[in-house]
Amino acid sequence: MELALQDSETHIGFKPLYAQVKDQLIRRLVDGVWQPGMNIPSEQELARQLNVSQGTVRKALDAMTAENLLVRRQGRGTFVAEPEDSRILFQFFKLTTDNKTQDSAFPESRLLCWSQEPSTADEAQALSIDKGAPVWRIERVRQVDGKSVITETISIAAKTLPGFDALKEIPNNVYQLYSSNWGITIAKADEKLKAVLSNERDCATLGCETGVPMLLIRRIARDLEGNPVELRCSRCLTDDMHYAVNLP
Amino acid sequence: MELALQDSETHIGFKPLYAQVKDQLIRRLVDGVWQPGMNIPSEQELARQLNVSQGTVRKALDAMTAENLLVRRQGRGTFVAEPEDSRILFQFFKLTTDNKTQDSAFPESRLLCWSQEPSTADEAQALSIDKGAPVWRIERVRQVDGKSVITETISIAAKTLPGFDALKEIPNNVYQLYSSNWGITIAKADEKLKAVLSNERDCATLGCETGVPMLLIRRIARDLEGNPVELRCSRCLTDDMHYAVNLP
């Protein structure tokens, strides 16, 4: 295999070789050539395939490892990251209990309802689809220490998940579901946080009072190529919890 | 100069050479040998000084650049990052307006009061000092689009800032103040977010109503060695703003 190198006469749009290698390898993930959990070829083998040095391949692999796309294990090889890896799991779950003496487990969720509906303007904008285009909407509740404290509304374009209605149940970790059933890898996400007051739905679902402060988390999850896949709005009672951020 | 290499007979506690180099270079920052804005020696020069190869120095410098401690400029050299670098400025300010058509400027702050007080138990725990030990407490208000929306309470151990009371005024960017007057570099921080209700102080300060939801941000800022320097509690009206997080 040969990498398409740019015209050496011009340096505009120049991309370093290791970046081109990385793009090639990400393409193998996007196309499903490399599946989660797979042992990918060794650095030496990839270097031969791509006609570059081992050091250049290493730089690409290191970058992908830093983005949680790969897992490297000395003596064994390099593997495609799996959504159930605990590290990945907590990559997208920043809410923890204030009292961290107990290491907080990943909270189980209880399904409230799920149905296909026409998308709202907000969903359409977030998911880059037409307004009114069908979306699956999933409502869940999460418990921490036996108390229901988080409501979660997931919206995802129906065309993204063909055959979704044939599912018998929805697992706790939907990112693993996207991966195993539709080959979609959630690679990154952005979240916007606000403080809001609880509404009647929150009260009915969580058993709290109205007018209680809640943390609203609006997440857009994206695939390997940066396309929006899922909109998730979580509303959380933060009396005994907080959202933790590390800078950098 | 010679690096202290570990006993080659044992591999427990082994630290790669580039990590030892990084530690050495960070020490130069901690000790003030390298001041913010300074042009540090070239890779070749550092390699000679430390008796390692240029590649090893590069790996250490790249890591420090990734942590925003250094800034590299091709053809010019490597420089110690300055607190007023716009990149660094926004590293610690995640609040932005919902309407991002206008690129949000760093909001100016208005000083309410500052005084030295005995530390509360909370401050003492956050700053790793004895309860009741004196702290400077600074209260400010930040405006966005002409509206007061953020109250900010900064607590910092008095012993950290000798001669603080001789200051005539407190600048908007206190991290730059810490750096220029006391040689303290804020290198990282962790934040915990909660939703709360506005209290009477908030109302008096921001002119909002009581019982309005607010985003509470509790930040502990740390120096190069990870020691807590400053506790900052911000309370923000998030009607027209949000806290933005990117994962990873």
Place this chain on the structure above:
DNA sequence: GAGTGGTCTAGACCACGGT
């Protein structure tokens, strides 16, 4: 032109994991 960081290569030795 001299010096800097940015990229790319080639080869060495090591620790680790499995055979």
Place this chain on the structure above:
DNA sequence: CCGTGGTCTAGACCACTCC
């Protein structure tokens, strides 16, 4: 034992910046 990734080295060429 072999193959893997992890580290370290040495040297080449390039683009950028300043003189």
